[in-house]
Amino acid sequence: MKGLLFWTVCALLLAGVVHLGYVLIVPQFEMRAKIDELRQLAGNGALTVLSREDSVRLMGPDGRWLVHALCLYDLADGPMTINAAVPNSYWSMAIYSAAGETFYSLNDRQAGVERVDLMIRQPSEPVLDEEEELVLPNDDVFTVRAPDPLGVVVMRALAGEPAEYERTSEILARSSCRTRTN
Amino acid sequence: MKGLVRFVAFCFIGTLIGLITAQHAVSGRFGVVSETRGAWTAWPGATSAKVDPYTRAHHLSYGLVPSNRFDTVEYEARADDAGRALDEDCTYLVSGPIPQARWWSLSALALDDTEEAAAGPRRGLVSGQLVYEADWSYRVAVSRELQPGNWLRLPDGGQLVLLMRLYTPVSAVLRQPLSADLPSIERQVCR
Numbered sequence: 261m262k263g264l265l266f267w268t269v270c271a272l273l274l275a276g277v278v279h280l281g282y283v284l285i286v287p288q289f290e291m292r293a294k295i296d297e298l299r300q301l302a303g304n305g306a307l308t309v310l311s312r313e314d315s316v317r318l319m320g321p322d323g324r325w326l327v328h329a330l331c332l333y334d335l336a337d338g339p340m341t342i343n344a345a346v347p348n349s350y351w352s353m354a355i356y357s358a359a360g361e362t363f364y365s366l367n368d369r370q371a372g373v374e375r376v377d378l379m380i381r382q383p384s385e386p387v388l389d390e391e392e393e394l395v396l397p398n399d400d401v402f403t404v405r406a407p408d409p410l411g412v413v414v415m416r417a418l419a420g421e422p423a424e425y426e427r428t429s430e431i432l433a434r435s436s437c438r439t440r441t442n
Numbered sequence: 443m444k445g446l447v448r449f450v451a452f453c454f455i456g457t458l459i460g461l462i463t464a465q466h467a468v469s470g471r472f473g474v475v476s477e478t479r480g481a482w483t484a485w486p487g488a489t490s491a492k493v494d495p496y497t498r499a500h501h502l503s504y505g506l507v508p509s510n511r512f513d514t515v516e517y518e519a520r521a522d523d524a525g526r527a528l529d530e531d532c533t534y535l536v537s538g539p540i541p542q543a544r545w546w547s548l549s550a551l552a553l554d555d556t557e558e559a560a561a562g563p564r565r566g567l568v569s570g571q572l573v574y575e576a577d578w579s580y581r582v583a584v585s586r587e588l589q590p591g592n593w594l595r596l597p598d599g600g601q602l603v604l605l606m607r608l609y610t611p612v613s614a615v616l617r618q619p620l621s622a623d624l625p626s627i628e629r630q631v632c633r
Contacts, residue, residue, distance in 0.1 A: 267448050271456035278460025283468065283495050287502040294507060320506045321549035321566040322607060350544060350609065354510035360502050361493065365512035367610060414507060418545065418609075420570035 291360035294318070295332065295412055302330045305340065307437045309429050325420055327428045331413040331437035335382045335406060338441045342413060344376040345434035350418040355380065358410040366402065378402040379440070383409060413437065468499045470518070476500075477620050481519040481627045482606070484619035489515060504553075515543075515611050515619045519604040522627045528602035532632040533585035536594070536604070538625030540578055542615055543608035545569045550584060552600030564595035580625075 298318065302308035308330050315323025333340040344353060352367040353376065366376065379401050417432055419425040463472075470476035470483050475496040477484055487497040488511045501508035501516075509516055521527050522534060536548065549566035572580050572592050583589035584604070586596045596602060608615060608622060615622045 263448070267452040271452040271459070274453060274456030275459035275463065278457050279464045279467075282461060282464035283499050287495075287499040290502050290505065294502075294505070298507075318507060320504070320509070321551065321605065322509075322547050322568075324566050325547070325568045352510050352513045352609075354512070356507065360498055360508065362508065362511045365510050367510075367513050369610065412507070414510075416510065420545070420568055 288359045291356070292358055295358060295410065298330055298412055299332050302332055304332050304334055305337070305437060305439045307331045307342075307433075307435050309433045312425060319414075319416075325418060325425075326416045327419050327425060327432055329415040329417075329432040329435060331415075333380055333406075333411055333413065333437070333439075335380065335409040337439045339382065339439070340380045340413075341401075341438050341440050342376070342378045342380070343436045343438075344378070344415060345431055346371075346374060346376060346415075347417050347428050347431045348374075349420075349428075351416060353378070353413065353415045355404065355406065355413050356411055357406060357408045359408065361407065363407055364404045371402075376402065378404065380411075380413070381405050383407055467496050468503055470500065479620045480624065481521055481523050481525075482517040482620070482624045483519070484515065484517050486619055489616045489619065509607060513610055515608045515615055515622070517606040517608075517619070517622075517624060519606075519627055520602070522629045524629065526629060528596075528604065529629075529632060530586055530596050530599050530602060533583060533587070533589070533630045535581060535628045535630055536584055536625045537581040537628075538579060539623045540569070540574075540580070541608050541611070541623050543611035543622070545610075546606065546608045548582060548594060549605045549607075550594050550596050551603045551605055552597035553603065564593060565597070567592060567594055582625075583630075584627075 301314065310318065310328045310330065312323060315326065315328045319328050331342060346368065350368055352365060354362050355364040356362055381403060383406055415432060417428045419428040466472050467474055475485060475487050475494055477486055485497045485500055487494045488501060546569045547566060567582060574580050580592065582592040582594050584594045584596055586598065611622065
């Protein structure tokens, strides 16, 4: 009886470890695998506009009417600057860490401009609070500090009608991502 | 020998319990971090300042890059209003008022969809393409068979999910996703 109790407690402890491991670690592996898949498609440090098929496959069903542009970064090479050309209609920009966390977001209403300049800085640089990061500094460049050196910037722009998809893709394709080296 | 058998058996049982409870928690079936109203389930933690691990795991569980959580609220329905699991052989009427968001989408997914099937025609609708009623409400027929008016095609099989996304919703909906005007899901006929 004592032995059975011992093994039951062991099994429950193991269940707890497996449970937490699944919840905490597996998603990170999934996101890293997704970033590797995106890297094969888009490369590092360059902007890539996805085809409609790739948008649906990688981003989900809304890829039918959301044009997606990606930029993978590795801040070990230096800060990343993004110069985004954006349409007049809905767009958003989200930055994901390698762990799958969305740590920064901007959309057309918040930005209120036709071109967006954004710089992603190294994790070791000082933290800015959220309010500070949303305010345009004097040189009109949004700055944000990433929690990890690796991640991906995803721009989404609405093409509500099929005919708009190509035109919106062309606008996003005028954007650029560059690693700033000093 | 008996001790070894016990060790293996309890390792197996412990691992199984851990995996099953984790999958249930991540899929929202425990309701620990997800909230349900009618047929729709939302993860309120997704739009908070610090996302809990279960919500993050849930949004990565489809193998897709998650939506922009600062800007988008996501709802899932795996059953109709009466609590019956969505059935590929049935036709459903999804209807309701326009949600409090700038634009929105409704998609039909199967959890084991192939990429080709998921990208198929009529598997998703966007608010700008819908035909609305005189009072600006909408009605969408969800079925595998062609339907008049707004038609969303159900996948051919597997565990079915309706996914609704609200883009740039009003701030009250971002804070409390289930305060949004969500549509009803009524089963009409089955083959």
